[in-house]
Amino acid sequence: MTLVDRAIVRLLPAVPKQIVRRISGRYIAGTELADAVRVVRDLNVRGRMATIDVLGEEVTSPEEARVFAKAYRDVLAAIERERLDANVSVKLTALGLELGYEHARTNLEEIARDAAVRGNFVRIDMEHSAVKDDTLRLYRGLRHDGYENIGVVLQACLRDAIDDAHGLSNVRLCKGIYVEPPEIAFQDDDDVRDSFVAVLDRLLAEGAYVGIATHDDYLIEESLRLVRQHDRSREEYELQMLLGVREERADELVRAGHRLRIYAPFGQHWYAYSLRRLQENPKIAGYIAADTVGRLFSRRNGR
Numbered sequence: 097m098t099l100v101d102r103a104i105v106r107l108l109p110a111v112p113k114q115i116v117r118r119i120s121g122r123y124i125a126g127t128e129l130a131d132a133v134r135v136v137r138d139l140n141v142r143g144r145m146a147t148i149d150v151l152g153e154e155v156t157s158p159e160e161a162r163v164f165a166k167a168y169r170d171v172l173a174a175i176e177r178e179r180l181d182a183n184v185s186v187k188l189t190a191l192g193l194e195l196g197y198e199h200a201r202t203n204l205e206e207i208a209r210d211a212a213v214r215g216n217f218v219r220i221d222m223e224h225s226a227v228k229d230d231t232l233r234l235y236r237g238l239r240h241d242g243y244e245n246i247g248v249v250l251q252a253c254l255r256d257a258i259d260d261a262h263g264l265s266n267v268r269l270c271k272g273i274y275v276e277p278p279e280i281a282f283q284d285d286d287d288v289r290d291s292f293v294a295v296l297d298r299l300l301a302e303g304a305y306v307g308i309a310t311h312d313d314y315l316i317e318e319s320l321r322l323v324r325q326h327d328r329s330r331e332e333y334e335l336q337m338l339l340g341v342r343e344e345r346a347d348e349l350v351r352a353g354h355r356l357r358i359y360a361p362f363g364q365h366w367y368a369y370s371l372r373r374l375q376e377n378p379k380i381a382g383y384i385a386a387d388t389v390g391r392l393f394s395r396r397n398g399r
């Protein structure tokens with residue numbers, strides 16, 4: 097990222113929501129479930145699987161958390177009805193984790209049960225480090241209770257990811273998007289990459305099913321090397337990417353015969369997710385500039 101891009105990233109929260117909405121549109125399937133169904137159908141036609149996320153996090157009441165749980169059951173019903181090749185990704189803070197562990201457990205169990213009946217799968221996204229231990233505890237607890245259709249996420253940026261990897265059966269591995277302090281998280285890009293490779297190696301060695309979630313060419317190549325080294329068949333791992341990111345690279349991976357799942361978020365609460373995606377876009381300054389120039393230009397032309 098250039099210095100200008102880095103400066104823009106810091107200023108992003110001050111950018112009007114209207115602009116954020118416009119330039120982050122490519123990362124979001126839409127505001128309604130019907131939008132997500134349409135986008136996922138198109139992904140499936142193009143040989144990609146999907147995971148659907150109902151946008152939202154950190155609810156403030158148990159009722160709000162119930163609304164999210166219900167929204168996920170609607171998504172699972174739609175996936176079955178429309179015969180989509182998709183599962184769901186949930187955030188535990190949207191299911192009430194910060195209101196109390198039991199709120200999140202009850203809501204997650206309800207979604208996992210519904211998914212199991214429909215032969216589907218639930219991925220628990222990983223959020224900021226303060227909720228990591230509860231997230232892993234909930235995952236382990238439900239697996240212990242017989243829910244084999246749930247998986248969790250590890251963030252390679254966290255120093256203890258390598259220890260957390262032990263004994264997990266189904267993991268999405270990513271770098272980690274939340275800003276964490278140096279005491280618990282690697283700050284240097286190369287250290288995060290090294291950690292990613294080491295954690296993946298451990299997960300594969302222990303027999304876990306792994307979703308390799310990265311757009312970083314170095315990590316994609318290293319991961320595929322490890323997959324071969326551990327003699328994994330095509331069905332025993334998957335690559336994962338975010339909607340709207342590196343679509344040409346995604347095409348290449350599908351053409352090369354890999355299974356690829358796209359994270360497709362939808363819903364009314366698009367702002368926090370959009371900010372995180374824009375902060376990662378190495379060309380963010382260009383997008384903001386193009387949007388601003390575009391608006392000035394259309395104003396001049398009376399549009």
Ligand SMILES: Cc1cc2nc3c(=O)[nH]c(=O)nc-3n(C[C@H](O)[C@H](O)[C@H](O)COP(=O)(O)OP(=O)(O)OC[C@H]3O[C@@H](n4cnc5c(N)ncnc54)[C@H](O)[C@@H]3O)c2cc1C
Nearest residue numbers: 221222270271272273309310311312336337338359373377
């Ligand atoms: C399927 C999936 C699920 C995820 N789930 C979680 C989760 O549960 N918890 C969590 O903390 N994080 C999650 N993440 C985010 C992840 O932690 C990273 O923040 C994100 O993937 C960027 O890291 P990267 O490995 O792609 O490498 P980067 O070095 O960030 O990206 C590599 C290259 O990809 C391109 N690129 C990346 N992002 C963008 C963008 N937004 N716009 C345009 N180009 C871009 C650029 O060319 C960049 O140079 C998830 C990521 C994916 C793909």
